[in-house]
Amino acid sequence: MTTYIIRRCLMAIPLLFLISVISFGIMKMAPGDPTALMMDPMIKQENLEAYKESYGLNDSIVVQYGRWLGNMVQGNFGESFIRQGVPVSELITARLPNTLLLMLVSTFIAFIISIPLGVWSATKRNSLQDYAITVVSFLGVATPNFWIGLVLIMVLSVHLGWFPIGGVATYGEPFSIWDRLHHLVLPAFVLATADMAGLTRYSRSSMLDVLRQDYIRTAKANGFRQKTVIFKHGLRNALIPIITIFGLMLPSFIGGSVIIESVFAWPGIGLLFMEAAFQRDYPVIMAVVVIAATLVVIGNLLADILYAVFDPRIEY
Template identity: 65%
Template sequence: MITYIIRRTLMAIPLLLGISILSFAIIQLAPGDPTTLMMDPTLKPADQAKFREKYGLDDPIPKQYVVWLGKMAQGDFGTSIIERGVPVSEMIMARLPNTLLLMGVSTILAILIAVPLGIFSAMRPYTIRDYTVTVGSFLGVATPNFWLGLMMIIFFGLQLKWFPTGGVATLNAPFSIWDRIHHLIMPAFVLAAADMAALTRYTRSSMLDVLQQDYIRTAKSKGFKENKVVLKHGLRNGLIPIITIFGLMIPSFISGAAITENVFSWPGLGRLFIESAFTRDYPVIMALTVISAVFVVIGNLVADILYAIFDPRIEY
């Protein structure tokens, strides 16, 4: 297993390199110039040229990429163009815990709700409860994150005043775990909603197929209780296709976090990415793109490892 993990990690290096090249090229092709957002248009051309020379914006694109890649390999993502002199790594580390907290809680929430609902639906297929779960899942998949977030802010935040409408904590208030949880509930649910709905459908489909197998009917014929047969004999095999979806959920949480964090003013990496995109802060955009690619690789690696844990037929 250790050898496999090391091999997969080494194989991810050329993949990440290719992603960085494509991302860098696409950003360079985007219209506009970041210096127009930073400098006073009344500055003398000589001062503007010095500024561009300082940040290497006039260097050939291949040279800019090689310089950036060399620094990134040393853990240096450069300094922000907009936040002058502030290292990109500091900006990321300041917001990374908030994004990891939101993603972690959303992932756990999606799994804890979706898997039991999928099993519950598969145990009594084509009944009222099955149709209810199915309709709810389709609604969850079809509902955009930003719209659901806005509706929850209006209803639960402004009308009922149950939850705060944004932020990670109450301003000028002492640290409180309950206060953090209170701010986390709505964005975590919105971020988990779409994946929760899709995971419910996949769990139902997978378990429905497993529960029709001969060994399940044999276990039932021996007098075992239905819940024991489903959870002990069926769930482990039913989880195999679900693991694939779980591996794909991790990148989707990153992309969904950009919208959710912006709606709820959650100070995380997703909101930082949107802010940097509007201001064309190249160093921050490139750093966040690479970090997102790393999460994709990690998601696939975690899925492969879980295969071996839940399916004894798989060996590495």
């Protein structure tokens, strides 16, 4: 197991390298550069050139990438172009915990709602409840979650005033867990909706598949009650394919957090990324990309470890 984890971590290095090369290329292909936003539009051409020269923006893309990579492997993400003098690592450490909290809670919400719904749907197959869950799921798949976010803000926050409109905490108030949770509920729920619908459908079909298996018939023939059959003999088998979905969900959560963090003004790395992308703040963009890619790699590794935990047939 340990050697497997070490091997997987080593394999992640070339993967992350490739991701950084591709992202750097795409980023550079986008029109404009940081100076376009930072400078007075009336600035003289030679002064602009001098600025560009000082940031190294006139060097070839290979040289620029090499310089970034050289610094990065030493743990130095450089300084933000736009917020002058602020190290990127400082921006990241201030915001990453917010994003991780949001993602963790979202994942939890998605699983705690979807799996029971899917299982329930499967055991009541072709009933009214099953159809209702199916219809809601398809609606959920078809609805973009930023729209759900906006609607919920309008109804629950603006009209009813039940939840704050955005942010992580009430400005100027002392820290309180209750206040934090109050701010967390809406964005976490909305981020979770992105995968809840799909996850419900997957749990349903996975459970249906398991209920057709011979060992379920054996359990019934042994006189176990429906509940025991489903939860003791069925559920653990049904969860094995769901782990795959967990691995696949993580990237979509990171992508989704970019949108949801802007909708809810949630100061996480998603919002940071969005701002950096608009301002062509190259060092910040690259730092977020590397961190997001690392999170995805870790998520997939976690999924593979979970397989071994849930399925005794899998050993590493």
